[in-house]
Amino acid sequence: QKEVEQNSGPLSVPEGAIASLNCTYSDRGSQSFFWYRQYSGKSPELIMFIYSNGDKEDGRFTAQLNKASQYVSLLIRDSQPSDSATYLCAVRRAGNNRKLIWGLGTSLAVNP
Amino acid sequence: KAGVTQTPRYLIKTRGQQVTLSCSPISGHRSVSWYQQTPGQGLQFLFEYFSETQRNKGNFPGRFSGRQFSNSRSEMNVSTLELGDSALYLCASRRRQGVREAFFGQGTRLTVV
Numbered sequence: 001q002k003e004v005e006q007n008s009g010p011l012s013v014p015e016g017a018i019a020s021l022n023c024t025y026s027d028r029g030s031q032s033f034f035w036y037r038q039y040s041g042k043s044p045e046l047i048m049f050i051y052s053n054g055d056k057e058d059g060r061f062t063a064q065l066n067k068a069s070q071y072v073s074l075l076i077r078d079s080q081p082s083d084s085a086t087y088l089c090a091v092r093r094a095g096n097n098r099k100l101i102w103g104l105g106t107s108l109a110v111n112p
Numbered sequence: 113k114a115g116v117t118q119t120p121r122y123l124i125k126t127r128g129q130q131v132t133l134s135c136s137p138i139s140g141h142r143s144v145s146w147y148q149q150t151p152g153q154g155l156q157f158l159f160e161y162f163s164e165t166q167r168n169k170g171n172f173p174g175r176f177s178g179r180q181f182s183n184s185r186s187e188m189n190v191s192t193l194e195l196g197d198s199a200l201y202l203c204a205s206r207r208r209q210g211v212r213e214a215f216f217g218q219g220t221r222l223t224v225v
Contacts (some may be wrong), residue, residue, distance in 0.1 A: 032212060034212070042218070043202055043216035043218050044155070044202070044216050046215075048213050088154075088155065090155075098166045099145075099155060099157045099160065099170065100145075100155075102147075102155035102156070102157075102158070
C-alpha cells in the first residue's frame with residue numbers, strides 16, 4: 001500500500017460543475033496536507049494546505065480533512081477548462097523527519 | 113522577484129556517466145529540497161538542505177548526493193548513471209524550515225541512454 005493514494009483518473013467534468021478529488025494516507029501521525037496543481041510540462045504549484053479537521057475554503061477551492069478516516073479532498077467549484085491539470089496530494093509526517101510524501105496525482109479534464 | 117531557477121532544463125547522458133544539476137532558490141529562501149518525478153513513482157523526496165546542512169534525506173542510493181552553498185544555491189549530483197535515473201528533477205525552495213509553502217523550479221529533464 002502506498003503511503004499516499006490518489007485515483008489516477010482521468011476525472012472528466014463539464015465546465016461549471018464541481019470537481020471532487022480525493023486522497024487517502026496511511027500514517028496516522030501526519031500533520032499537514034497539501035494540494036498542488038501541475039500542468040503538463042510544468043512544475044507543481046501550491047493550491048492549498050490544511051492541517052485541521054474540517055473545511056478550508058479559498059475562492060473556488062475547498063480542502064476537506066478527516067483525520068479519523070485518513071482522507072483529504074479538494075473540491076473545485078465552477079470548474080473551468082483552465083483547471084485541467086494533474087492534482088497532487090502531499091502529506092507531511094510528524095516527527096523529526098518531516099519530509100513531504102506525495103501521491104501520484106489525479107488527472108482532471110474540464111470539458112467546455 | 114525571480115523564481116526558483118534550475119539549470120540545465122534538459123540533459124542527455126550515457127549510462128555510467130555522472131551529472132550535476134543546479135538550483136538557485138528564491139532570494140531570501142534558505143531551504144532547498146530536491147525531488148525526482150517519474151510517471152510510475154510520482155514525486156519522490158531526495159533531500160533537503162538548510163543553511164548548508166542536509167536536514168532530511170529520502171530513500172535513494174548513495175549515488176545521489178547534494179550540497180548547498182553559503183548563498184543558498186544547491187547542487188545535486190548523480191554518479192554512475194543508470195537508465196532508471198531518467199526523470200524530471202525538481203527543486204523547491206522555502207524561506208526556512210517549518211514554512212509550509214514551497215515554490216518549485218521548472219525542473220531538469222534528465223534522460224539517460
